[in-house]
Amino acid sequence: MTTPDFARLGVPPVLISALAPRGIVEPTPIQAATLPDSLSGRDVLGRGRTGSGKTYAFLLPLVARLIAQPRRRVARRPRSLILAPTRELASQLADSLQPLEAATDLRSTVVFGGVGQNPQVKALAGGIDVLVACPGRLLDLMNQGHVDLGAVEITVIDEADHMADMGFLPMVRKILAKTPPKGQRMLFSATLDSGVNKLVKEFLHEPVTHSADPATSAVGTMEHHVLEVSPATRFDVLRDLAAAPGRTIMFTRTKYGAKNLARKLSARGVDAVDLHGNLSQNARTRNLEAFGSGTATTMVCTDIAARGIHVDEVALVVHADPPVEHKAYLHRSGRTARAGESGTVITVQIPEQKRDVSDLMRKAGIRPTHHASVTATSPVLVELAPGERVETHEPRQPEPPVDQARLNGERGGGRGRGGRGGRPAGQGRGDGGASRGEGQGSRGGRRGGQDGQSGRREQVGAGSGSRSGGRGRSGQGRSGGRQGGSSTTYSTSSGERGSGGLASFSSGRGR
Structure with missing residues (x-):
């Protein structure tokens, strides 16, 4: 059975023409499944893995509805709302919306925290058609009277399960309660757990459910490997993988770990950037753009980047720290093997993590290939990440010995x-x-504190x-x-x- 084209699904010609220059000419399975219902005004519950095309599965019907019933823009009263869990995803949704917006003379803005609110307030006051927002900043602006959701005709919740994981569902409920109850609502998610189901029952009206892929399909075109390393060789193995050609994403459990691993890789000749919650919004945007453009070949991040970050041609995902939950493993791994491409996923474990990693893989439904006693010179590293290891600059020289x-x-x-x-x-x-x-x-010299005290403290530090x-x-x-x-x-x-x-x-x- 052939997949129908966008025209046969009911997408307006002006939107089809707007997407063609981006190479989007055929609908993906999730788009083909949901568009007939969403374009007809039905509430839709869609499940599909990241990279399956969910973004245009809701942007196309949203824009189609707005242009079918043109209305004058009113200050602080957007006509549609898209909720996203992270700043990066909100920005990427706005980028995806841009060609549709330009072709239809619509106006949008993005609101999220971490930056000043004045430009956002000014844009809202000028009147917009589409509001893309993160829940925290949106609620703040609503409480200040800068946003009124009473005119919203269509609401989209993207990455709903990630909203639940981050504790945003109470905020989402408050926001949805301020939208007209008869408006169209669409919810898209990679998984549908109990928290998301409660949201569906409360706010969606007889939704049509579409599941374009099974919940674990994100790993279908990937190879999975577990490398067992010693604590002493762990960094050198990570450095070798990061120095291989192509884009690599490395995940750590903590913001502290991401920052310091990225800096150490940079000191050893790898163009690496970090992405985590401790960075300012400008730094997060700058680092993500560097990775997307190829200026940086390795991105070290926490789970903030496991969902909704769309960077093509990521050949390798490395779990430098194995995640705690199997869902996090699947979402992290979903950064590679996108849009029909293949990819490799590597989990680096030290011996004491062996049992935890085994349980993680079992719950995720993964049967990885195990490699024991891996060091930086093991041939398996070149097999998994082929190519010449390139140092982009001279590694930092060690400090001279102290006199x-x-x-x-x-x-x-x-x-x-x-x-x-x-x-x-x-x-x-x-x-x-x-x-x-x-x-x-x-300071110790001024206090007369001399070599004995200094020596003791230095020994403790070492x-x-x-x-x-x-x-x-x-x-x-x-x-x-x-x-x-x-x-x-x-x-x-x-x-x-x-x-x-x-x-x-x-x-x-x-x-």
């Missing part, structure tokens, strides 16, 4: 802030450039793999967690205040 005798002679009168207790300048947070004058001593020395003012100085003396810690310095002057990544167990 302890010279430093001891200079203690006592300096202004250096390298750390408390007589610690030499340059061993506090950040490198030597973070202190006020290398070799000018430290033995615990700890916080890189006192409370110096440049950077945040955590050098890899609290693993103990057996962990291996890699670090690179940055003079950027407040952003992690000593960036590090520990090959031991993460925090």
Whole structure:
């Protein structure tokens, strides 16, 4: 059976023409399944994996409805609403809407937190047809009187299960309660768990349910591998995979881990960027654009990027930290093998994670290929990520050895802030450039605190793999967690205040 084209599904010609330059000429299965009902005004519940074409499955009927019944724009009263769980997804939805908007003379705006609200308020006051929003900022603007949802004719909830995972459902309920009860509503999700089902029963009216793929179909065109590594070789294995040609996404469990792994990879010649909740919106946008354009070949991120981030041609997904839940594994892995392409998914585990990873794979319905005792020189790495490993710039050279005798002679009168207790300048947070004058001593010298106290503290720091020395003012100085003396810690310095002057990544167990 052949898939009907957009015209036979009822999509207006002006919208078909708008998508053609983007190479979108044939509907995907989720689009072919849902468009007849959504274009007719029915409430729709659609399940399809990320990358299946869900975005245009709701954008096409939304725009078609607005142009079929033109209305004058009214300040602060949008005609349609699209809710998205993350800033990145909201921005990408707005980008996907742009060709349809340009072809039909519609006007839209995007609202989310992390940036100033004044431009958003100004756009709303000018009158818009389509509002793309994250729940938190939208509720805030509603409470301030900048948005009135009383004129919304069609509402879309994208990545509904991710909304549930992030705890947004109470906000979503408050927002939907302010939209007209007779408006059309569409909900799209990769999975339909109990939280999403409650939302469906409360706000959708006799929805037509379409499931274009089984819940685990996101892994159908992928190869899955588990590499068992030792804590001492873990980073070198990750570095080798990241240095392979093509785009690679690496996932960590924590924001701290993502930031420091990206910085360590960069110090070792890999063009890497990070993406996590601690970044400003401008930094998140800049890093995602660098990865999408190919300026950066590796993106290290937390689960914030596991859903709704659409970057084509990602050849390799690496779980640097195995996720806790099998749903997170599936959504992370869905960053590769998109639009019919193939992809490779690698989970890196240390021996103590073996049981957890085994349970994770069983729940996800995955039977991966296991590889034991993998090191950076193992042939399997080239088999899984083929190509010459390229260093884009010279790796950072190690710091020269400290002349302890010279430093001891200079203690006592300096202004250096390298750390408390007589610690030499340059061993506090950040490198030597973070202190006020290398070799000018430290606060401990002024107190008469001398080599004995300094030596004791330095030994404690070296033995615990700890916080890189006192409370110096440049950077945040955590050098890899609290693993103990057996962990291996890699670090690179940055003079950027407040952003992690000593960036590090520990090959031991993460925090």
